Amino acid sequence: MKRILIAAFAVAAVGGVALQAAAWGNTGHRLIGVAAVRGLPAEMPAFLRTPGAASEVGELSREPDRTKGGGQPHDRERDTAHFIDLDDTAHVMNAAGPSIDALPRLKSEYDAALIAAGLDVDDAGYLPYAIQDGYQQLVRDFATWRVLNAAEARESDPGKRAWYREDRLRREALILRDMGYLGHYVGDGSQPHHTTIHYNGWNRDTPNPEGFTTSRQTHGAFEGAFTARVARLDAVEAAMAAPRLDGFDLRARVPAYLKTTLAEVLPFYRLEKAGGFVESDARGGAFVTARLAAGASELRDLYILAWRDSADDSIGWPAVKVAEVEAGTADPWLAMYGED
Numbered sequence: 001m002k003r004i005l006i007a008a009f010a011v012a013a014v015g016g017v018a019l020q021a022a023a024w025g026n027t028g029h030r031l032i033g034v035a036a037v038r039g040l041p042a043e044m045p046a047f048l049r050t051p052g053a054a055s056e057v058g059e060l061s062r063e064p065d066r067t068k069g070g071g072q073p074h075d076r077e078r079d080t081a082h083f084i085d086l087d088d089t090a091h092v093m094n095a096a097g098p099s100i101d102a103l104p105r106l107k108s109e110y111d112a113a114l115i116a117a118g119l120d121v122d123d124a125g126y127l128p129y130a131i132q133d134g135y136q137q138l139v140r141d142f143a144t145w146r147v148l149n150a151a152e153a154r155e156s157d158p159g160k161r162a163w164y165r166e167d168r169l170r171r172e173a174l175i176l177r178d179m180g181y182l183g184h185y186v187g188d189g190s191q192p193h194h195t196t197i198h199y200n201g202w203n204r205d206t207p208n209p210e211g212f213t214t215s216r217q218t219h220g221a222f223e224g225a226f227t228a229r230v231a232r233l234d235a236v237e238a239a240m241a242a243p244r245l246d247g248f249d250l251r252a253r254v255p256a257y258l259k260t261t262l263a264e265v266l267p268f269y270r271l272e273k274a275g276g277f278v279e280s281d282a283r284g285g286a287f288v289t290a291r292l293a294a295g296a297s298e299l300r301d302l303y304i305l306a307w308r309d310s311a312d313d314s315i316g317w318p319a320v321k322v323a324e325v326e327a328g329t330a331d332p333w334l335a336m337y338g339e340d
Contacts, residue, residue: 025224033061035296060180097172134182142310190295230285239293
């Protein structure tokens, strides 16, 4: 519950803009989504490699923040997806919590482990599971699109071909939406405050030997107004890493990504103490650019990997293999349209 309460109270008026301590602000999430899509290679479907698709994913990357406030259980099930509170040794909340490197397979098992350790499920957050779930959904989306696209190209019956086309277009809209949702959580995972118990000023219940700020305005001021002032798409794109696509293991990749962000918590607080996040200091701008570029790089890679994974998937009911439909050796009509 503490995250939600702090988000409610840590709202600062800076230049007339409300800053919520809940996620990257609008600017950060937009830039991560746009940069990731603009970085997609030619192997991806053509409908994704357009300025319109990049813009759409950028806007939809803000959606998990925009849908807050629907009531319960909607908010409780979604609000804690944006973060995971790790201590300085990468354990959830404290040493009694699970290590980020040994998370249970299921979120329900994760919740049970937290409760057994005497920790509050809502305080801990479940960002790793939100990223994994979003990735797996996108694989299913891409698998469905592959089948519909191949079937439309081969179908000789005009009625069936028209339905395949309509369903392909529906799926393309869903893909953009789901790319946006995945983009939001991957973006949250690049913001150091979303990976730490020091998420809004240094945690006052822990030692603070370097005298870091404990201000409850820290989170919102950094990712909101400051990021909006200094972040630029060309700088983010220039700072993006080369794709890392070999040896992919989703359950290992997500914790490794979040641990990389966790390692930036101490540099953030040291830079804040040194005055690096005032308007005229280039150090803060470089920090923002590096973090947005890390999010955009990871998101681009996950989009590509989801596309590749979808080629080996089976989809529909009764299930058909994507590879067989694309090879022209299986008819997917019943799997896609339905037997009833």
